Amino acid sequence: RGATLTQGRADFPTGFVWGAATASYQIEGSVHEDGRQPSIWDTFSRTPGRVAGGDTGDVACDHYARHADDIALMGELGLAAYRFSVAWPRVRPAGGGPVNARGLDFYDRLVDGLLAAGITPYATLYHWDLPQALEDAGGWPERDTAHRFAEYAADVYERLGDRVGHWTTLNEPWVAAFLGYGNGVHAPGRTDAAAAFRAAHHLMLGHGLATRALREAGAREISLVLNLSPVITPAQVDDPGAEPSEADAEAVARIDTLLVRQFTEPALRGEYPAAFLEIVGRNGGLDHIRDGDLEIINQPVDVLGINYYNPCVVEAGPGLAADAAWPGSEDVRFCPADGVPATAMGWPIVPTGLSRLLVRLSDDYPEIGLMITENGAAFDDVVQDGRVHDERRTGYLDGHLRAVHAAIADGADVRGYLVWSLLDNFEWAEGYRRRFGIVHVDFTTQRRLLKDSALWYREVIARNGL
Numbered sequence: 072r073g074a075t076l077t078q079g080r081a082d083f084p085t086g087f088v089w090g091a092a093t094a095s096y097q098i099e100g101s102v103h104e105d106g107r108q109p110s111i112w113d114t115f116s117r118t119p120g121r122v123a124g125g126d127t128g129d130v131a132c133d134h135y136a137r138h139a140d141d142i143a144l145m146g147e148l149g150l151a152a153y154r155f156s157v158a159w160p161r162v163r164p165a166g167g168g169p170v171n172a173r174g175l176d177f178y179d180r181l182v183d184g185l186l187a188a189g190i191t192p193y194a195t196l197y198h199w200d201l202p203q204a205l206e207d208a209g210g211w212p213e214r215d216t217a218h219r220f221a222e223y224a225a226d227v228y229e230r231l232g233d234r235v236g237h238w239t240t241l242n243e244p245w246v247a248a249f250l251g252y253g254n255g256v257h258a259p260g261r262t263d264a265a266a267a268f269r270a271a272h273h274l275m276l277g278h279g280l281a282t283r284a285l286r287e288a289g290a291r292e293i294s295l296v297l298n299l300s301p302v303i304t305p306a307q308v309d310d311p312g313a314e315p316s317e318a319d320a321e322a323v324a325r326i327d328t329l330l331v332r333q334f335t336e337p338a339l340r341g342e343y344p345a346a347f348l349e350i351v352g353r354n355g356g357l358d359h360i361r362d363g364d365l366e367i368i369n370q371p372v373d374v375l376g377i378n379y380y381n382p383c384v385v386e387a388g389p390g391l392a393a394d395a396a397w398p399g400s401e402d403v404r405f406c407p408a409d410g411v412p413a414t415a416m417g418w419p420i421v422p423t424g425l426s427r428l429l430v431r432l433s434d435d436y437p438e439i440g441l442m443i444t445e446n447g448a449a450f451d452d453v454v455q456d457g458r459v460h461d462e463r464r465t466g467y468l469d470g471h472l473r474a475v476h477a478a479i480a481d482g483a484d485v486r487g488y489l490v491w492s493l494l495d496n497f498e499w500a501e502g503y504r505r506r507f508g509i510v511h512v513d514f515t516t517q518r519r520l521l522k523d524s525a526l527w528y529r530e531v532i533a534r535n536g537l
């Protein structure tokens with residue numbers, strides 16, 4: 072089965088879900104409003120040198136105050152679905168401790184507004200804004216954080232569960248653990264491989280505990296969202312069928328184990344790969360993985376959410392010994408993808424990587440539904456006479472939708488596609504200089520402007536295809 076990408080018309084299945092995604096700290100602003108307390112991203116972004124330009128999420132897209140206008144914008148685009156995240160530090164400002172009803176009121180208004188506009192809400196419970204109080208108590212490397220997460224998840228479900236049917240526990244536990252605690256590029260900025268492995272396990276334990284709590288409370292659909300990339304060799308960028316050498320195949324398998332199977336195997340099969348346990352054993356030990364944890368992590372979930380931006384290109388050879396995002400991979404070299412264009416993030420544009428990934432996941436985990444919960448690109452957009460001619464973004468989205476279409480034709484059960492992102496926003500360590508939106512935001516005036524890619528996406532949605 073070799074997914075090939077087509078041009079011309081491509082009709083998507085009836086009921087395919089079209090939408091867009093955002094995350095709380097990246098768009099809301101109003102960080103002191105209605106009882107919210109700091110998250111690790113408030114602390115991190117206020118620490119000089121951590122975020123490009125010294126940017127913070129203090130104002131961001133001012134979505135907290137402007138959500139009604141933003142919902143109107145979504146209506147104009149014809150979105151069927153909107154994926155947002157709930158800010159834990161609004162709901163339980165101290166992490167544990169009392170529930171802050173005023174924080175939940177905001178999501179109440181948001182959900183009611185979405186439903187009134189005919190847009191289905193997809194709620195994510197953790198998109199990286201851990202309450203600072205919990206980090207002060209040790210953060211995700213501490214087991215208690217997983218229990219606090221499940222309590223908070225139950226609070227949110229209790230308030231919104233009568234109107235929200237689609238729930239995601241975690242967004243990208245790999246990034247939260249290995250950029251947050253491994254290489255320190257993200258909050259809380261710690262650099263400790265052992266802490267990163269502990270964080271990853273406790274994130275997954277939190278996923279399992281929260282899934283169990285939500286299910287018992289009656290949640291209809293529960294998903295886990297992972298940042299997944301096919302891991303390929305340089306030769307496979309151009310020729311997906313190229314045979315890797317034995318040494319390269321070993322490098323590929325190692326990175327795949329750390330990026331993909333570290334999460335999919337416990338969540339969907341109830342076990343950690345042996346090769347993974349061996350790496351953890353050499354990086355701080357296995358004591359934090361207790362009997363019974365894997366049963367908790369392996370709760371049935373309905374959908375696997377996939378955030379895809381680019382493939383991971385590696386070969387055997389002296390690698391990034393200094394980068395604690397990849398413990399145990401000092402003999403793996405991360406390679407540029409030569410000969411293909413890149414986005415403003417420097418991420419190579421390889422749409423066939425998405426079809427390869429989707430077909431592989433549906434081969435390995437045939438029982439789980441798939442959803443593209445993020446896909447998109449940053450480019451250096453310019454406003455010209457009231458327009459943003461972002462044809463490269465449109466090209467990126469078109470190419471990746473063709474990859475989704477090809478994977479569906481190959482039998483992958485892909486149920487929907489959510490663009491990252493609805494709005495230009497706070498792009499984590501990159502601040503506001505990287506624009507992923509299909510809607511342009513002027514961060515001085517807060518004016519929104521539909522980019523050409525948004526106008527194009529509106530047409531795609533209207534005709535359910537390309």
Ligand code: PNW
Binds near residue numbers: 242
């Ligand atoms: C995802 N990496 O982040 C997040 O879910 C979004 O919040 C974010 O804005 C978007 O993708 C674009 O970056 C990632 O270094 C950040 O591998 C970094 C990586 C992957 C995903």
